[in-house]
Amino acid sequence: MSLPHAILTALLEQPGSGAELARRFDKSFGFFWPATHQQIYRELAKLERNGLVHSTGRDSSRGRAKDYNVLAAGRKELSRWTLEQQEPRPVREELMIRLRASSVLGDVPINDELERHLGLHRTQLAAYQQLDQRGSWDDANRLQRAVLQAGIMFEQTWIEWAEHTLALQPAAETDRATSTPR
Amino acid sequence: MSLPHAILTALLEQPGSGAELARRFDKSFGFFWPATHQQIYRELAKLERNGLVHSTGRDSSRGRAKDYNVLAAGRKELSRWTLEQQEPRPVREELMIRLRASSVLGDVPINDELERHLGLHRTQLAAYQQLDQRGSWDDANRLQRAVLQAGIMFEQTWIEWAEHTLALQPAAETDRATSTPR
DNA sequence: ATGGCCATGTAACGTGTTACATGATTTC
DNA sequence: GAAATCATGTAACACGTTACATGGCCAT
Structure with a gap:
């Protein structure tokens, strides 16, 4: 369950649209957690449904950029997750x-x-x-x-x-x- | 698509049953490619359907150990895959x-x-x-x-x-x- | 013969991957 | 105003994870 938290972190560092996030994941943020734009859109929609982020898209149409930023509940969830005990991922080489x-x-x-x-x-x-x-x-x-x-x-x-x-x-x-x- | 090939490799090193494979994966083979017994059974069944391995299970009942070994087609497929150009897995930390x-x-x-x-x-x-x-x-x-x-x-x-x-x-x-x- | 363990297997779900589709914006 | 590009989105599938189920074997 790391991708939503990676997205929250990236949005806290700098709010932006899904496409901007995808570009940032490609060029630096995603070095330790790569994600395609499909994954990012999927998770952004889920995060918004759950009230962790908020988008300032003018309307809900398709080709318009939506600007996302993190809500208080999102910041709280990220804090919780960051402190949680987690086992290392299994290596796969x-x-x-x-x-x-x-x-x-x-x-x-x-x-x-x-x-x-x-x-x-x-x-x-x-x-x-x-x-x-x-x-x-x-x-x-x-x-x-x-x-x-x-x-x-x-x-x-x-x-x-x-x-x-x-x-x-x-x-x-x-x-x-x-x-x-x- | 590495798990079937990992299983073929393990079976070439030493034939055995699904449960034996699962134990070997846990204690050494799986250090670089962990797998649960459910994954292993699923893949063994698929490998057998595709004619890459053969099981000497006496009957097709549930609780009886099946011994698997690699067929010529399986060895060939493993050779092919081993030489293939493959990109490194993305890191996820x-x-x-x-x-x-x-x-x-x-x-x-x-x-x-x-x-x-x-x-x-x-x-x-x-x-x-x-x-x-x-x-x-x-x-x-x-x-x-x-x-x-x-x-x-x-x-x-x-x-x-x-x-x-x-x-x-x-x-x-x-x-x-x-x-x-x- | 029963209780516990072992081997195999089923089911449901979450995440990652790939291919493709559609609405907006820009560019000439 | 047509073509290219950009942003968002849908669909189908592959793989990994978790929980649970069933049949055989062994010890007492």
């Missing part, structure tokens, strides 16, 4: 399954995919680092920075692990056989 | 949302939850390290070990980040106000 599959199958080289993911994570790390450098950090938003630093540290760990795993692979011949010699 | 919520709300101390999660991750790290030390590692299962090492590295990063984040919090008074003086 497809690549780990594929490594074990490659291991048990024996003849399925996976170095290309490892390399590709390594590249993706290097790109993500660079994006986080840029956000961190360009941000103006003070005591008030230290927790926001901590979140960004978590992103940086996890990407660095991913990169370190992938490089290590690629290095220990004696499977160079197998991979070469499946890629173009050039 | 509730605690990060809660940190940002705490930041924007201003008066909601979250150190207690940070400490609690820190403890959980220390426990998980210890479990991974024990598995790593007790395992007998050679060239054939080096990828399985790499998976375990990913778990170790990510837990270590989590711990390092949480300690750092707790250290930078000047919110000691706020926390003390909400906990029992004792």
